[in-house]
Amino acid sequence: MMILSGDPPRSRVLSILLVAIIAALAVAPLLFPGAKAMNVATKICIFAALVASYDLLLGYTGSVSxxxxxxxxxxSYGIAIALYSMGPTWTAVATGLALALPLAALLALGIGLFSLRVEAIFFAMITLAVASAFLVLASQLSWLTGGEDGRSFQLPELxxxxxxxxxxxxxxxxxxxRTLTYYIVFAACAAMILGLLRVVNSPFGRVLQAIRENRFRAEALGYRTVFHLTYANCLAALVAASAGALNALWLRYAGPDTSLSFSIMLDILLMVVIGGMGTMYGAIVGAAIFILAQNYLQALMSVASEAAANAGLPLLPGLLHPDRWLLWLGLLFIASVYFFPTGIVGRLRAGRIKPSGSVH
Incomplete structure (x- = not known):
């Protein structure tokens, strides 16, 4: 990553953490062949790319979308509709991508040109309205999208x-x-994250950060801020649409709950904040921690509750009951925001600097 982007992790602990996550994802189908472990690993890959694309907006431009x-x-729907209508062929996969990616870029271009000139809160409200309208549209056009039931489809034989x-x-x-599908997802997501890392460490990325810090000063220096923000919005949309296509290929299904739900947007926001805004590396760390907690915290609490009950400890078995996993998940996120206001990556990078300003 450092060689391709020129942006090292700048923390030994962060480097070890990133290597551990990437290595675990690389060998996940071989060491953990179970269906749940494979689904968790795939979801981490897809959401790491999705969160990285959102970090390009929120962390590097300050735009809340x-x-x-x-x-x-x-x-997701581009792949699903193409494979459902044309059959399980590679031509259908290519057609779905050829329709979905330009559509996502054009919508992002339209949203950017018409709303990025206004204040940040109005941009956020406009994007919320457009996303809500699209969700309603996808739910109502049953002949095309399958409505609330979504679209299931078969994959190419390979x-x-x-x-x-x-x-x-x-x-x-x-x-x-199935293993080949996983490695396609893994390779594609890795390529997208590496590409975004290169973008944010290019002169274009420096301009985005300048706009985030002081938009009026960037305009005074001669930068076309609306152009840069719109271009970043289109780039983020292309990566997000690609992640959605990979998700549909893995699930063999696309529907409102798995592709357009507002809860997915909240998850993305949480992952960005937990990992660290404006870092890109935070997307990998945030996605891994969030999805692992989402899938395994309940099982860990069940073990802890039984151990506390066997030890005869009062109150703890009830507090650690697996039915209360959402409560503890929420408390963990509150604690992470409180103790790591700049995210895990930001905190690990700041940990290299001593109070006197010298580096470890």
Whole structure:
């Protein structure tokens, strides 16, 4: 990442954490072949790219957009509708991408040109209105999107779980179409994150940060702020739509709950804040921590509750009951925001600086 972007993690602990996350994701299908573990690993990959694209807006330009799930949904529905209508072929996959990505970019361009000239709060409200309208539209156009039921579809034969690419006898584990789909998702998400890292560390990215710090000063220096903000909005939309397409390929389904729900937007915001705004590395850390907690905190609490009950400790078994996992998840996020106001990545990077200003 440092070689390609020129932006090192600047923290030994952060470097180790990133290496551990990426290495675990790289070997997840081989070490954790179960369905749940594979789903969790895939979701981390997809949301890392999705959160990174949103960080380009929120962390590097200061623009608060609520339309990011709309672009994510466009990518999902583009793949789903194409494969549902044309059948499980690679031509359908290419057609879905060829329709979804330009549509997402054009919508982002329109939103940017018409709303990025106004104050930040009005931009946020406009994006919220557009995203809500798109959600209603997707739910109502049953003939196209499947309505509330969404669209299920089949994948090309090469990506199906029943397609064995490498038999189990060779390495002790079988490589099938599902494994290949995972590595397509992993490689595509890694490429998108690396591309965004390169963008934010380019002269264009420096201008975005200048606009975030003081838009009027950037305009006084001669930068066309609306152009830069609109371009960043289009770029973020393309990455979000690509992440949505990958999500649809993995789930073999696209629907309002999995692609356009406002709860997805809230999850993205939480991941950005937890990982650290304006860092890009925070997208990987935030997505990994959030999704792991979302999927395994309840199981850990069940073990802790049983251990407390066996030890005869009062109150703790009830407080740690797995039914209360959402409460503890919320408390963990409040604590992370309180103790890491700049996010985990920001805190780890700041930890390298001593109070006197010298570096460890």
């Amino acid at each position: 609520f339309a990011h799930t709309m672009f994510y949904g466009i990518g 990506l199906r779980p029943g397609t064995i690419l490498i038999p189990k006898d060779w390495f002790g584990f079988a490589i099938n179409g």
